[in-house]
Amino acid sequence: MTQPRILVLHGPNLNLLGQREPQIYGATTLDDIRNTLDALAAQLGVELAHFQSNHEGALIDRLHAARLDGTRYILINPAGYTHTSVALRDAIAATDLPFIEIHLSNIYRREAFRHRSFFSDLAVAVISGCGAHGYSLALRHAVAELGMGAN
Numbered sequence: 001m002t003q004p005r006i007l008v009l010h011g012p013n014l015n016l017l018g019q020r021e022p023q024i025y026g027a028t029t030l031d032d033i034r035n036t037l038d039a040l041a042a043q044l045g046v047e048l049a050h051f052q053s054n055h056e057g058a059l060i061d062r063l064h065a066a067r068l069d070g071t072r073y074i075l076i077n078p079a080g081y082t083h084t085s086v087a088l089r090d091a092i093a094a095t096d097l098p099f100i101e102i103h104l105s106n107i108y109r110r111e112a113f114r115h116r117s118f119f120s121d122l123a124v125a126v127i128s129g130c131g132a133h134g135y136s137l138a139l140r141h142a143v144a145e146l147g148m149g150a151n
C-alpha cells in the first residue's frame with residue numbers, strides 16, 4: 001500500500017532561514033526543518049514532498065500539480081504572500097485539499113499588515129509563533145486527521 005503524501009510548501013525568503021532576521025525566525029535552516037519532518041514522517045508512516053519558491057507562479061503551479069499527484073494534505077507557510085496573494089489563495093482553494101497554515105513567528109505580535117491572512121479562513125488550523133516546531137505540530141495533526149493512528 002502506498003503511503004499518503006503530504007505536501008510541505010514554503011513561500012518566499014524561507015530559503016534564507018537561519019540567516020534571515022534570526023531574532024525573529026530563529027537559527028533553524030530550511031534543511032533542518034526538512035530533515036526533522038522527514039524523520040517524523042518516517043515514524044508516522046507518511047511520505048512528504050517539499051517545495052520552496054520565491055516566485056508566486058511557481059508556488060501556484062506546484063499547487064496545481066498537487067491536484068493530480070496523490071497529495072492528501074498540505075502544510076504551507078506562504079510567508080510574505082500570506083498577506084498579499086489572492087492568486088495563491090485561489091490556487092490552494094482549487095486543490096480542495098485540507099491544509100494547515102504555519103508561521104514561525106507570531107504574526108499577531110508583529111506589524112498590523114501581518115495580521116491579515118488570505119489563507120486562515122480556509123485552513124483547518126493555523127500555527128503561528130511556535131518557530132520551527134510548528135511544522136512538526138502541523139504534521140502530527142495532519143496525520144491524525146488522515147486517520148493514521150499513533151501520533
Ligand code: DQA
Nearest residue numbers: 077078079080103104105114
Ligand atoms: C512568516 C511571517 C510572514 O509575515 C513573513 O512575511 C514571512 C515569514 C513566518 O513564518 O513567521 O516571510 O510567514
